[in-house]
Amino acid sequence: MAHIVVIGAGLGGMSAAYELRETLGSTHRITVIGEGEKFSFTPSNPWVAVGWRKPDEICLQAGEYLAKKDITFIPRAVTQILADKKCVITDAGQNIEYDYLIICTGPKLAFEEIKGAGPEVGFTQSICTTPHATKAWAAYEEFLKNPGPIVIGAVQMASCFGPAYEFAMIIDADLRKRKLRDRVPMTFVTSEPYIGHMGLGGVGDSKGLMESEFRQRHIKWLTNAKIDEVTDGTINASEYDNKGLMQMEYKLPFHFAMLLPAFKGVPAVANVEGLCNPRGFVLVDKHQRSVKYPNIFAAGVCVAIPPVEVTPIPTGAPKTGFMIESMVTTIVKNIEAELAGKPADVEGTWNAVCLADMGDDGVAFVALPQFPPRNVTWAKKGRWVHLAKIAFEKYFLFKMRHGTSEPIYEKYVMKALGIERLKSDTK
Secondary structure (H helix, E strand, C coil): CCEEEEECCCHHHHHHHHHHHHHHCCCCEEEEECCCCEEECHHHHHHHCCCCCCHHHHEEEHHHHHHCCCCEEECCCEEEEEHHHCEEEECCCCEEECCEEEECCCCEECHHHCCCCCCCCCCCECCCCHHHHHHHHHHHHHHHHCCCCEEEEECCCCCCCHHHHHHHHHHHHHHHHCCCHHHCCEEEEECCCCCCCCCCCCCCCHHHHHHHHHHHCCEEEECCEEEEEEECCEEEEEEECCCCCEEEEEEEECCEEEEECCEECCHHHHCCCCCECCCCCECECCCCEECCCCCEEECHHHECCCCCCCCCCCCCCCCCHHHHHHHHHHHHHHHHHHHCCCCCCCCECCCEEEEEECCCCEEEEEEECCCCCCCEEEEEEEHHHHHHHHHHHHHHHHHHHHCCCCCHHHHHHHHHCCCCCCCCCEC
């Protein structure tokens, strides 16, 4: 009997645990280690930050539902991975041995790389976690009493741009509903070389579509931007040209600001010799297996993926839900094969599919595969995307409560977008 340990109880970790149990049956032990008691549906955080959702509506007790599938849950942080000894240590001093380790930790939010950034010791808000989004909602409530300039964006080295676009549009929609939009100048600041780049080099006509949307909503933008420092009420940013030469410095006033940070690997993972790249992301082969430790796999934001292209201000590549779903399935099938004494040769596809809500409508981005040249690349707008995002939220929470490993993106989202399966999600 093998013991499989999953670090992380987010979208990737919970999905991996359920899929492992369904695929391997009851023969093998499965343990999930997650910091905190709750699973949170991260894509709904922008709604929490404007009061459209309450935290309890997008969270659930991870241990309660994992127990129904005979999966052990340890609500602690992992402080150390002893890869050579095949064990992990928690902040409570627990020593947990494993036969296979699946890392789904997500990232460390590197607010410290920019002075004055972040919701803990800085002056900007975040929607990266549900506690951060909850704090942003409290700040937004105070802002509504005294409206003024808003700045939203993503800093240099960021790799997750979609939520910043979503949040800008959602706040715009919320302010219009409150009849306050005319009192709030909005600026979108991003390290992307152009609006709609998304860390993907653009998707279809995403540049024209998103620029048009910003003009329609009276949102100004600053691209090729580097955030130098944040002070109370001011974001100091520099704009660069396509050759990487600084062109102009800006002092952007704000009454409310949300900046997505750069990501790094969490310390427990980043500190394992030979496991990660210099930023702390796990180096994996095409089977999602560590290039150094054959019994360690990784999925999600913690995986090292090179940028789609070189940009004047560094940008990373996003890891969307569809990609994470594919990574998880790849890992489970390879562990299943290895336990059966068969070649673990399953490969996942790194495709990008994103449903970006805009408050009253939305945009769907599809890049198959993520790295160009692509078989499919387009962006489409419509209220149906807003409704699809709501449906996706409800179905994913249903999936977590009932412990199903059903591939949501492959079975529902791709079908809803009218995209035929080009090839098997794993081969």
